[in-house]
Amino acid sequence: MGGVDYINDSYLCALILKDMVSEFFRPAAKKRSRRGIRMTRVNMKELTMSNTDKQQAVEPEAKPAFNTGQLVRSLICVGVGLVIFLIPPPQGLTGQAMHMLGVFVGTILGLILQPLPTSSVAIIGMTVGMLTGALDVKKAAFAGLGSPSIWLIVAAFFIAQGFVSTGLGRRIALIFLSMLGKSSLGISYGLAAADLVLAPATPSNTARLGGILFPIITSVSDVQDSTPKSDESRRKIGAFLALTANNVNAITSAMFATAMAAGPVVFQLAQKAGVSINWGMWALACIVPGLVCLIAIPALIYKLFPPTIKHVPQAQADAKAELKEMGPLSMHEWIMLVTFIVMLVLWATGSIFHVEATTVAFLGVAVLLCTKIITWNDMVSNKSAWSTLIFFGVLVGMAQPLNDLGVTGWAGKLIANLVHGMPWMLVLAILTVFYFIIHYMFASELAQVAAIYTLFLGVAVAAGVPATAAALMLGVASGLIGAMTHYASGPAALIYGAGYVKTSEFLRIGLICGLVTVVVFLTIGMGWWKVIGIW
8 A cells, every 4th residue: 555655645635635625715714813713714724734735835836756655656556457458368358358457457556556646647547548459549538528427526516616605605504503512512413414414515525524614623623722733632622523524524425426526426337337326316315324323423423532621612602603793694695505405406306307417517507607606717726626527537438448348247247256145135235344444445435436336336236136225325335435544535634634633543433433334324224225115
């Protein structure tokens, strides 16, 4: 995994993600006091900015040198891919199939080891595929860039900007905080409720946590003199809130297809495998087990990692004071709110009225553009959206030839033989837990979905698991994996980079909470799915 260099790169990734999130902060910035929930977002940035950040702020053109660790990781990616590329094809596969598998595995290793940024790795992989003939330039190489599911992600990134720029997202968080913010545990539930409300239309879970909720966490912590400067200070409340928000974010990301960037990709991959799932089905399937997890996880973390400060009456008072200062909803907030509600209704009823989810998302973007809640310049500067388009558009385009050439089916049969004869419930449980654990090898939910979702789905269906249940369970697991390590996702890297939580604490709490949520979905969730007819 690259040892210390890999962890350092993950930390740098956190800092970069933080700076990206800060782009969302500026439009809604208001004058606030240095203390309380009204602390400025600039101060929040100072709390989490390292010396490396400050140097980069002064010298934006400076680029990191290509170090030895990067070279070693690059050679590993090239070497493994080349070995697979040159291996004589086994029975059932063609030479082109092995070539495509070699290019794909080399690219996925690049996403795991990260010798270069993810989009760079994807473009290089696609280029190698075209040069070697593994990827057909006219039919396959760029096919993923035209995928409606990928563009759904892009559109929803722009919608997320509207929540931040109008201040509606922060207002929602403050409303829940004003109702539940008397204690440390109450604050964690207030933030969880806000995350749940915002999740359906915020596929950038990094922007949702980092751009809206995390500034509130740091503000509350600052009032209680809880900073990353010492163990005693951070354990007062800051570390507890940071850990809770991170694990709650993984749950809300799993509850809605549009709550994380990987959701629409799951839709597309499932559809190509012959399984039809939609937004309403996903939301209905997850509402019961998801709510159980949202109730259980903050209480579990409170037990495993309790804050030293239990009661925080000032947080509730500050929330009420800021809401009063914000005044009634502005016209832009009303437009954002109504647009959000209409989108949810259309997503939930899309199968009835035959309106595609991507169409709904771009309808929302069009409204926000017409009302100037967001501008074209805002969209152009949204690096996360365009990076996602390139990254996953390329990966989806590379994954399809693997299916067409029979590689996925061939690998699926090999694994299916290992679980042959087992009850399908046991097979689904084994595959889901393994899918969860294997995320230790990945640095994002999207990377894992693009790499192995289709393979696991094929194995599950071949072993007798009902196709819809398998597709949904693996899709849900793709969200739950986001909090298990400090490099598991954008939000996790952001939380880790802030310095409130130590690595050992992050890994321990992430593993325990992750396994608990997986068990809840495999038990309560499967029971609920039986009631609503999914299997």
